[in-house]
Amino acid sequence: MARILGVGVATLDIINEVTAYPREDSEVRALDQRIARGGNAANSLVVLSQLGHECAWAGTYADAPEGRLLLEDLSRHHVDVNCACCVAEGKVPTSYVTLSRSNGSRTIVHYRQLSEFGFNEFAAIDLRSFDWIHFECRNVADLSQMLSRARSAAPTTALSLEIEKPRPGMEVLFSDADLLLFSQAYAAACGWNDPARFLAALSKEIPGKAMVCAWGGAGAVGLDRAGQQSHSAAYMPDFVVDSLGAGDVLTAGVIDGLLGGKSLAEVLVSACRLAGRKCGQIGFDGLGQI
Numbered sequence: 001m002a003r004i005l006g007v008g009v010a011t012l013d014i015i016n017e018v019t020a021y022p023r024e025d026s027e028v029r030a031l032d033q034r035i036a037r038g039g040n041a042a043n044s045l046v047v048l049s050q051l052g053h054e055c056a057w058a059g060t061y062a063d064a065p066e067g068r069l070l071l072e073d074l075s076r077h078h079v080d081v082n083c084a085c086c087v088a089e090g091k092v093p094t095s096y097v098t099l100s101r102s103n104g105s106r107t108i109v110h111y112r113q114l115s116e117f118g119f120n121e122f123a124a125i126d127l128r129s130f131d132w133i134h135f136e137c138r139n140v141a142d143l144s145q146m147l148s149r150a151r152s153a154a155p156t157t158a159l160s161l162e163i164e165k166p167r168p169g170m171e172v173l174f175s176d177a178d179l180l181l182f183s184q185a186y187a188a189a190c191g192w193n194d195p196a197r198f199l200a201a202l203s204k205e206i207p208g209k210a211m212v213c214a215w216g217g218a219g220a221v222g223l224d225r226a227g228q229q230s231h232s233a234a235y236m237p238d239f240v241v242d243s244l245g246a247g248d249v250l251t252a253g254v255i256d257g258l259l260g261g262k263s264l265a266e267v268l269v270s271a272c273r274l275a276g277r278k279c280g281q282i283g284f285d286g287l288g289q290i
Contacts, residue, residue, distance in 0.1 A: 002259045003129055004048055005083070007058045007117060007146065008041025008136030008162075010070045011093040011110070015244070020102040031101060036283060037073040038095050040162060041136050043248035043284060044255070046077040047274075050288025051256045056080035058125060059117045066092040085121045090114035097244060104240030104279060119145040127154040132255060134160045135177070140169045147176040158258070162251060165189070175206050179258070181251055182213040195221040196229060203227060210264060214250050219272050224264040232268035237280025245284060250275040 016030040037046075045055040057079050061067035063086050070092065071081050093112040100106070116139040127133065133150050135143060150159055161177035163170065166189045174180055184195070192198035195213035202211065203223055211223045219234040253271030262270070277287060 001052050001054060002131040003054045003056075004045070004132045004134065004255065005056050005058060005125070005127070005130045006041040006045040006048075006134045007122065008039065008134075008138065009093060010037060010039040010042035010057065010059055010061065010074065011095050012036075012066050012070065013038035013095045013097055013244070015097040015099055015106075017099045017101055019100075021098060021100045021105065021107060034282075035069075037070050038097075038245065039093070040164065040248050040251070041134065042070070042074060042079075043245045044134065044252040045079045046074070046284050047249050047252035047287050048256060049078045050284075050286075051252065052288065053256070053259070054080075056083050056130075058083040058122065060085050060087050060114055060121075062086075062090050062092045062114055063088050064092055066094075083125050085117065087115055099242060099244060101241075104243045106242070106244040108244075116142070118142045119149075122146045123149060127157065130154060130157050132158045132160065132259060134251075134255060135162065137161055137163045137167065137170050137173060140167055140173065144173055144176070147173060151176065160251075160255060164247075174202075174209070177209070179210045179212070179254070181254065182211065183247060184213070184215050187213055196231070199223045199229065210258075212254055212264075212268070214247055214275075220250065220268050222264045222268050228264075230263075230265035230268055232265075232272040235273045235276035237276060240279045242282045243279050246275045246278050249278040249284070249287065 013036045015034050017032040022028045049055045091113045096109045098107045119142040159177045160179040162181045163186050164183045187198045195215045199211050214220045217234050219232045221231050223229050250271050253274040257267030
């Protein structure tokens with residue numbers, strides 16, 4: 001068991017299930033609706049907790065009933081919320097999700113009016129007890145300071161950085177992490193339509209880094225510190241029920257596998273299998289069961 005700190009967001013997800021994604025300017029009836037905890041870092045921590053790790057969340061939540069709901073849900077999944085900060089002004093970040101029952105795809109409209117978790121809050125955390133610190137790449141200026149402090153305060157702790165979408169100046173952070181986790185959306189925004197070529201080109205700029213690029217139905221590609229590239233196919237269920245958060249599950253699977261001493265090639269296979277299991281069920285519960 002490892003002790004893992006996740007720095008990033010937790011959101012309120014309002015999920016409407018529909019027969020198929022509606023066309024523009026139409027009205028459809030939802031088949032079902034549920035309200036759940038979401039957010040990349042929060043989702044990954046919930047899965048890592050189920051996989052047997054001791055997890056803690058560092059993020060912000062609004063001083064509102066919805067904010068307390070997020071804390072209660074994380075606590076129910078045995079994720080420590082003592083590092084989180086309550087913000088008096090602002091609203092709980094909310095994702096309005098349309099989930100298609102025909103193919104399991106999800107379309108998200110996200111609303112955010114809440115300050116990010118900053119360096120001052122991060123500086124108050126005792127990092128020495130953590131084996132792994134995972135960061136969402138969000139507020140770049142503060143995150144640069146966080147990575148620097150983590151490296152100096154906990155030099156033996158592994159640091160991972162999740163890059164989901166482009167943000168100005170974020171590339172300067174890449175050299176500060178041990179593991180870089182890229183989304184297909186980020187690679188595409190950089191002009192790449194092939195994850196293997198994307199990672200190979202990036203490794204020339206920042207050699208010696210472990211990297212993973214998820215590519216949806218095409219699985220994931222990884223590059224280890226020695227520059228050895230590997231690929232895993234996607235392991236999709238017979239029927240995709242809910243793809244919401246599959247990337248967050250993949251991230252958890254990668255971190256868990258590396259902490260377990262597996263090679264990156266082995267890690268990709270187990271992480272893709274775990275993400276595939278997620279796509280075959282509603283929500284995140286039970287993913288730690290074999």
